Every structure is written in structure tokens, then in C-alpha cells.
Amino acid sequence: MKQFCVSLFFLLISGFALYAQEFPAGEKQTEEIEYQNSPQHPILKRNQIIQDSRIDVLLQHHIVMNKRRNGMEGYRLEIFFNSDYNAKEKALEVKTEFLKKYPDLDAYVQFQAPNFRVRIGNFRTKSDASKVKEQIKRDYPNAFRVDDIIQFPELITEESKQ
Numbered sequence: 524m525k526q527f528c529v530s531l532f533f534l535l536i537s538g539f540a541l542y543a544q545e546f547p548a549g550e551k552q553t554e555e556i557e558y559q560n561s562p563q564h565p566i567l568k569r570n571q572i573i574q575d576s577r578i579d580v581l582l583q584h585h586i587v588m589n590k591r592r593n594g595m596e597g598y599r600l601e602i603f604f605n606s607d608y609n610a611k612e613k614a615l616e617v618k619t620e621f622l623k624k625y626p627d628l629d630a631y632v633q634f635q636a637p638n639f640r641v642r643i644g645n646f647r648t649k650s651d652a653s654k655v656k657e658q659i660k661r662d663y664p665n666a667f668r669v670d671d672i673i674q675f676p677e678l679i680t681e682e683s684k685q
Contacts, residue, residue, distance in 0.1 A: 597673035598652040599631070602663040603641040614639040624662060628655070629674070645673035 589595070603617040611634075618630045618641050625643075633640045643659075646652040652668045659666060 592672065594672040594674055595647075597671065598646040598649060598668050599642040599644050599671045599673065600646075600652055600656055600659070600663075600666045601640055601642050601669050602659070602666045604638045606637040606639070610639040614641050617641045621663075625659065642669065642671060645676070647673070647676070 602621065603614060605613050607613065611632075614632045618632050621628075621630050621641065621643060628643050629645060630641060630643045633642060644652065644655055646655070649668065656666055656668065
């Protein structure tokens with residue numbers, strides 16, 4: 524009897540597993556994509572994508588949210604912060620001095636009450652920020668890495684190379 528119950532249990536479970544492979548009505552089942560420059564082999568000419576139709580909606584939502592944010596999560600180095608009465612002027616001086624020494628890096632003056640801050644760079648990884656921190660350590664020994672919203676990196680295309 525025990526063996527019969529165990530067999531019946533596995534039979535029911537396998538039936539549910541097979542039912543889970545079917546598509547509900549109204550769901551996008553296939554999308555054929557033909558590539559213009561695909562190899563000549565017929566198998567490689569067409570790909571069949573099986574996906575839930577809600578993925579397209581989610582992707583569009585993700586694109587809209589990224590456009591609103593004007594940036595992405597990343598890292599910057601903070602080289603100056605001050606809350607004195609003339610902190611803004613000092614921050615602008617530090618930014619100008621930094622840009623003279625390191626013209627290839629971006630510098631930003633930000634106000635986060637009560638401090639004016641000078642942050643540099645747009646680093647996607649901690650290791651990128653650490654490399655630059657080592658390069659500027661002599662001039663800015665108190666620099667430290669902070670999480671920030673950074674500018675999107677420039678995309679390099681064939682047209683921009685020319």
C-alpha cells in the first residue's frame with residue numbers, strides 16, 4: 524500500500540510538471556527574427572524566441588526609468604567637502620585646480636546641506652575608482668570613494684570613430 528501511494532504521488536507530480544510546459548491563452552509564444560547578415564546555413568538564419576509578452580512591457584518600463592534618472596549607479600571620488608561661510612568659493616577653486624591638473628577627468632560641485640562637495644570621475648566599478656585614487660593620491664591624499672549617480676558612459680560606434 525505504501526509503495527502504491529508513493530507511485531501515485533510521483534505520477535501526480537509529473538503530470539503537473541508536464542502541464543506547466545503549456546502556454547496560457549493570449550501569451551506571445553514565438554517571435555521570429557531574421558538577421559540580414561546571418562550565415563547561409565538555414566538553422567542559423569532564424570531564431571525562435573519563446574517569452575512572456577510582459578517582458579516587453581517590463582523592458583520599456585526599465586528604459587523610461589533610466590531616462591528619468593539621468594545616470595546610473597556608480598562611484599566617484601570625493602576630494603573636498605566644507606561647510607564654512609565661503610565653502611562654495613573654496614569648492615569652485617578646488618574644482619578649477621583639479622581640472623588644470625587632470626583635464627581628462629570630470630569634476631562636479633555638489634551641495635548637500637550643509638556641505639559643498641567636489642566629486643570627480645564617473646566610475647562604473649570600485650576598481651576603476653581605486654586606480655584613479657592611487658593616481659591622484661599625491662595631490663589629494665584625503666580623497667575617498669563614494670557611491671553616486673554617474674553620467675552614462677559615451678557609446679563608441681563606428682560612426683563616432685571616423
